Amino acid sequence: MEIYYNESSTLNSKFSKSDFVRFIENFPEPICILTLKERQYPDHFIYANEAAVKLTGMEKEDIYLYSWEDMFGVPSDSDFEALKNEHRSKMYKANSSPLKKNLEGRALKVSGHAIELEDGNRYLILTIIDVTEHQDTRNKLKKSTREFESLFYHNPDIVFTINPEGIFTNSNATGLKILKYSYNEITSMSFRNLIVPEDLDVTNDYFFEVLKGNTAEFKISVINREGSVFNIDITAVPTILDGEVVEVICVARDITEQIRIENLLKESEQRYRALFEHNIDPVITFDLEGNFLVVNDATEKILGVPSEELIGKPFLPFIDKNKQMETIANFQKVQSGRPHQYETSLHNHKGEHVLLHITVIPVFIESKLSAVHCIGKDITNIKRNEDKANFMAYHDMLTGLGNQRLFQKDLRSVIETQTSEKHNSAVLMIDLDRFKFINDYLGHEMGDALLQQVSERLVKIMGHDGTVYRYAGDEFTIIMQNINESKVLLKAQTLISEIGKHFDLDGFEAILTASIGISLFPKHATDIKGLMRASDHAMYYAKRQGRNNYQMYNAQIEGLSKTDLHMETLLHKALDKQEFVLYYQPQYDAATLEVSGIEALLRWNSKDLGMVSPADFIPLAEETGMIVPIGEWVIREACSQNKEWQRQGLPPVPVSVNLSLRQFYQTDLVEKVGLILKETKLDPKYLELEITETIAMQPDIAIHVLNELKAIGVLIAMDDFGTGYSSLNYLRRFPIDHLKIDKAFVQGIQQDEEDRSIIATIIALGHNLNMPVIAEGVETEEQANLLKSYKCDMFQGYLYSRPLPAEMIPAKFK
Template structure:
């Protein structure tokens, strides 16, 4: 027998063989403090990791194992006890890619008290043992069955229980032996039994049923269940029913159907009307049912292997990850989130996630997603409606107060300033009353659109109510606010086009500033409102910063209103008369009656102060009626005294004009006074007649009484030629704003000449107001203006002084 000479290998040869072992091998040393360092790596390990050998020898196992996996695998005590382990891990290569590996770990204790760990591993990315996969799948399904907090049960074709999960025992208070001897009809409440029997037959015909029903537990207590039941189909034959039921007696939340077994339980997953999904430990899709494909718009193949977090909307990613990670600790969890489907449309979900347990380890996650988009959208719509104005879509008053509170807190914290602009449209009520609410709504929308276009990043726009808007401008100083409000005024005074008409609705703006004018919401709003109110009192179409003196003036207006209400009874009103002279004859053509108020406490009050207050409070109606009565009485008195007969004109307010009993009231006054109606003239403004159809009816009714009609301030409003032709107008009064500069302004001369020509073409006489100089008289006479009125002839005079003036005029 031949013998062989055996020669031992030297260390270099051993290292060469180690280096060329085809399996990657890493050798780590266990240090006394429990830490590990890499002390050896073969050529395959270098290739597999992407690191050089020198780089690996400066690293620890924790550097190349995925952190989530390292936290689960770093169990030294287990290794010391068993000496060798076989496990799955995830290695992180130098380029950051993650590779799943199967690892054999062997602990070796050397003679020199050194402990070495030999780690050999292989890439299992593309290879899985079929039997292991089936066993794992079965264990996953079993874990779904065992750990599900909802009832899961199986019935045979006769309705007898053949399998139940632990949750069924807990919720129904029966043990498994008791339930497995019962038929489903034994526990259904009598109220629902007939319907449940019909639904059971529907399932046996291969259809899915989702229903709510009442059952009786072991202690005769009634429970309300939300049930989904599907047929168990094997080889295309229905063998029974499998169902998932959630106890909604107290919770009121739906849990979805879960997979039970590879073939029988597959029916539950595939036929579920809600999304059922499975993820691996890295949150990557491993399974989705058809409902998921329909909901997301992706096929299962498109989703498999991709992280679910990529489909969550950005603002929900962090919270969703935090909620999802709870299941990795072995606990089921429920939460709401939102994802984007393939069409980039948001889908809101109520999610139930359940850990997949295999041999005590979590190997993945089951997820059931209920589409709650419709209810979320309804909830968001209700929330939007609560905090936004339906007409302009601007944030409303409730939103403003919430935003203001937040702004105050931020300003206090950062020691910054902000300002509140309280905006009120000056002529909105006139426009709304005369043109109608539809036009008023269009105007408000146009104003809102201008404000939106004007606002910058620091400004928020709100519709506060009615014709009131608010701008909340953050981080502003007074000098900046002044420039800001000037630009705002310039924008808002421009006309708005409403159905072919150019409408002007100027703003009155009040401004308060934090912290100078107040440090709380109530004070800031009150002062902004007071400043706006003062802006109106200053002639409208302007802005005012709040100052302390405003408050006393506002308080004064409240006192003035009280006195104004008593003025008629106290006989405090009087009429002044300004003559109107016919250009061709130089005779008295008529007179305009102008109201004056003398109060014992306030003295002589300017009409510019009390008329707007009377209009605002509605007192203008009884005051206006008094003016007509007094004008008729005085005219009769002059006629009885032997003066020539001429018409006296009085101004109608918009409130009077649209009073339903206006015609009857004037008819009664004329009859009571005995005045021939031709000697009463009623003046209206262009803006009052914007609703041409209604105005035309009113004017014709008045004209039928025999009175004269004049359109006052012509040229400043919005009358169209077609409207003038409809109206029974006797006189056009040319506004004094055009007359005063005709000596120097070519445009004003052209406008006045055009108005005169227009009126004559329509067979209407013209009256020019504001005639103060001989130049005015000569120009207007030259252009055939019929009647002149102004300080050139006389200022407005009390009745007795006016009589004296008439006597003197006759002598000229």
Template sequence: MDHHMEHIYGTYDLTLVIFSYIVAVVASYTVLDLVSRISTTEGKRRWIWLLFGAIAMGMGVWSMHFVGMLAFTPSVPVAYDLITVGLSMVVVIIASFIALSIVGRRQVGLKQLLSGGLLLATGISAMHYIGMAAMQIAITYKPFYFVLSIIIAIVASITALWLSFYFRTGNTNGKKLKKVISGFIMGAAVAGMHYTGMLATVFHTGDKEDHLSGVLLDQTFLAYFIAVITLVTLGFSLFGIYLSNRMASKDSEMLASEKWYKSLFENNNDGIITVDLQSQIIGFNEAMSKLTGLPGEWFQNQTIDAIAPFIVEEERKRSGEMFRKSLGGEMQSYETAIIHREGHRVDLSVMNVPVEVNGEVVGNYIIARDITEEKHSKDKIQHLAFHDELTGMPNRRMFNQVLAQKIASRSGKFAVLVIDIDRFKMINDSLGHTYGDLFLQEVSRRLGQLLAGTNVMISRMGGDEFTIVCDSGDEHRDVAALAEQMIKVISHPYRLKESDFFVTASIGIAIYPDDGEDGVQLLKNADTAMYEVKKNGKNGYHFYSSELNEQLRERIELEADLRRAIAGDQMYLYYQPQIRAGDSQMIGIEALVRWKHPTKGVVSPGAFIPIAEETGMIFELGGWVLREACRQMKEWHKSGGPLIPISVNLSSQQFHQSNLIAFIKEILDETGLEPQYLELEITESMMMDATVSTSILNELTDFGIRISLDDFGTGYSSLSYLKLLPIHKLKIDRSFVRDIAENTNDRAIVATIISMAQHLSMDVVAEGIETKEQLDILTDYDCKKIQGYYYSKPLPAIEVEEAFFVPLRALPDNKDS
């Protein structure tokens, strides 16, 4: 049937071909911009943009194809069926609408991209081939190029949609350039599909053109007309998108700014209330509800005055003033407090920030932060800065502050009392710091209880030293009465480690302004008076007097001299024999330290031993005494004896030093004295902690050293210690012996001690025997071992040797003595 058909060839107008490509590029760029606009809008506006986008896109692609078709001039005139032409335009617009609605979302997956691309490719391909069908001429298609055109349409569509999705966000210059380049690539792909489709088309002469019912079109004029109209339309589209983007950007910025502000307002940890000039609350956040305990509904339709009853009474007036000032345009910052709805106090740091619009104050932000914990911490730090952590009493800093204020106020006479606990060091050394702390807390509690309700400030200066400031007027009697009361409450026994401990107090008193016009001088003079009490046997009080200054100066001098004496060769030992009363044989000897001062002569041990103990020089002094005594005893042994032990006093500090056993062993090794010839004299005060004492004494005893309990009966220790501890000898204190002839109580005590010692298989030595009468009473009580002036006063080594050892050596049985 087609045997008479002939192929029709035509030519392309290159200008129109280029023009069609430009239309494709502009259309592609428009699509890239449109998708970003569609993806950022919602609701009704989205559908308007979708319709507008689909028309712009469809028109762009259609006009490119139509101009491309018109660019081809066949060798015979060809009419067009305008209804079919219109149909091809409708098809591509519908396809564009569906494709854009699929990919114009915030999130696009591969599935949406492929389905949208295929739909668009179907629309473009249908539009092209329906458009070709509008030509009233016989047409056949080359299969290869036909399929290739479809494939190009699919690739071009998917690429176009992927690029539009990729470029839809951001407006940076880099992205714009990439969008333009993408437009050229997409334009080439769309144009490529059309011209591949045209390449697939073969025109024939035949029946169809014989019945021309269509319209013959002016190829060149119509092509240019459609292209220009399309370009103008697309140009308006681009301009519309540009304006819309600018407006949307502004809207977006305002919206973002509003969201930022709203987020800051609503999620702020600080409570915020917005108040207008009529004091009406127009806004609040959840934090303010939490801060006050008031529900959100409570703030609605309220004025700021409704909050006033919740502010603590003492802060209401000031808070109101601050609010009024801020309405005048001045920011206010202050601290206040409210009562939470549940009843507890909440401390707040508040800022009143004026809100200005066009230079006029239109309202106020009230921003409140909860600083209860912070304030509590500050108060705690403040309290700790001025109070002693252990006892809770005012500390040295607070005492100095109060003292300075009292002096500055010139309010008349007042007294400063310095209290030192006698024997505290002994408790601390023997029981340990934990019990030392418990003891100090109990002392503080008693003193605090005694002084409660009085106009007296007591503080702990550190260690076991307390100070008091109290008004004295012209009467010393009141201050003296207070001192006596304190001594009394301190002297009651303390229950520590299941035992009772007894301590005393030494109190020094200085009066302002007689004894000093500034705090430093007053404290120094009260200290001086306190040391005077200690020197005179402790357990009392003393008012400062100018004579004491001289004594203190002498004491300070003595301390400096003692350091030099220990380092030099001013110290020496005297020895006092211990005698068996029955046959006047020497059964032991005690080493006693002496100090020969270069200018003051011989200084009494009672004057320098306390200084050595307070300053820590006792370790060096005690070590020297022990070494020298052992050396001398060994020398006497070498010279023919007698083989008797030497007694050396051990101070409390020495007894509790960690390396005591090793130190004594070292001295014995160095001097060559056998351990059984060393007797260490300890006091009851060292026995306070039986656990510690037992372990030390057992170690010493195991090594062969003998233990003697000195001054027995004068301390406060329990008799149960005697059966627990490895003690070989008891020494009856001279205070019981002194009046033994006249005082029946002393005789009873001595008889009891001797009897008890014998039952416990201990030796007994009586000290301070000065008369025959004393000696007779003791021998009657079966106390055979004596130490005192009756037999011999303490003597230098040479005199002991001449008076006692030389005669003994002449006896044939001296080794058995």
């Protein structure tokens, strides 16, 4: 044959005619060239490359002998005419083509392209591709799709799919029928809408496990659209694409149907045999002595013993020894002729502990009991999950202690079962003082660590004398049974003492105290609600007494609690009603007795309660958090008043304001103080902020805050020195301007040698650190003279002046 090609100078310079022949001859796909009959229809083969020869399995010369119709077995016009003339009852037999003979069973894709050459002749370029493997893959995919659709849509069990967000994406007809939802309704809702509340947590656990790529099988209760509740066994399988779970396929079985099938087993040996052989659970037939007669594969698997070694042997040795007597009794019950269910446990030959739910069914032949069928369900995982769910329901996950629900359950049991009238049972309500502040400032992680340490300490202290519970937040409860009152009080004192010892939080030394309220059964109340109310009121009274103490409930506490509740309501409105007022107590230079400073003291003049003592409302303000906005008002009012005295021509002296611990650790304290000074135009050196030693609980943070305050120019005084937690090292590092001796030491200075020693030490310490010392609560000349002998720098107390309204202060400068 001749190959025509472009005679252009460019191609001619690069490729020869033989090159073009080699291109086609070595092309990897089969290529044939045919003449065209009447320039239109394929006629004879005139060329086939090596790939075409290899595909057809023919010699190249043989290929050239065939026409298009002969090679592919395509009927000609004459064939069609002959077919028309054949009798209808006869079958027309087409001639077999060589291509069909050689490539029987193969699928070919044939493509033709007509090309007209320069001489006007037209030829057909034919490419042939073997697509057998591709066609097989498509056919297999279609078959697999049909099989899956058949399994999904025609399955008698509930079959549905869920996306990773838990939304239904599909459901078969069985699911829609049982759940009573339409397809559109079910595919727009979460599976969680169908779960009964008590099963929701464990269902979520399994769902997340499947999203990790694991298969899960579990039992839950669901509610259909009509409100009917039924139990189902679910097998959930992940659909994984490119290593990611894209969908969850679930098959759910109604247990009611399973029970119906088990009952049918008693009526039909054939049905029993089918269930026996294919059951995933152990199915066994025992003789009346409890020996194995027949076992299925699942029995061999769960016991770890081949069937031939089981037949004729008793089942009892497999049962755990502590369950054997109970199992014998349950087995004997079925011999009365009635099916029976029970739970037992065993250790198989692999050493695994297995929990089983057993159904034993009597087998009657001609009305005579002849054997016992047994169906075992491995409930090991189910029981573990039930135990886990039960533990979670009755225990606090952070501390491992019983929670409020278990506390009330146990307390109810104590109330119902206590018979002795000689002893009481006690309820102790423990509230951690200022825990919310520590938790907010140090963060919840440190707060949780502190709660764990507190719980461990409480359990260790109580030992066998009582049970500790985490009631809520930073509240713990303890139940002590059949105990006398004196022992309860002794244990409460021990709790207060031990809780007050420092806690180590990753190197941070935290100091914590507690307030404890105690109520007794049946002395104070005979029901849960009454006991809790009594212990809660006693605990709140303990807080009013200054925290870090315990109180036993009594009728007086009940009345005070009601007053406190009313007071708390009024306190929240007092700031807006402008009911707070400041009184001022001058501080005097010990040598000249001239006014050298003034302390601002908060008072509450309530329209409903009258003048309320700070000892009554300050602890309440701290507990509720109201101390922060109240404290800010005090600083602003004191600065404004001091500036006003200066305008009146009084000698400028610092005004002192007490800072609560909660105020001190507010993140914007320094910023607020700076703004107040700017608003009131008071020179910062005339504002002194009084802190207590409790800030030493967090020394590094305290030093940072104090340095920032000093940077804006205010003075710092350490109030109530000698009663707190600070060490000499902290005092040396704190930028303190004044030390204030607590009035408790001053009041005992005349009678108590120890108080005198403490005062002398504090004054000497202050002077060594270049800190002037102020003595509070000076009420007698004798006290003043003793303090002067110790070289105390400043006095404050009733001997010189009571706290006064602002308008009476100017007279003290004369």
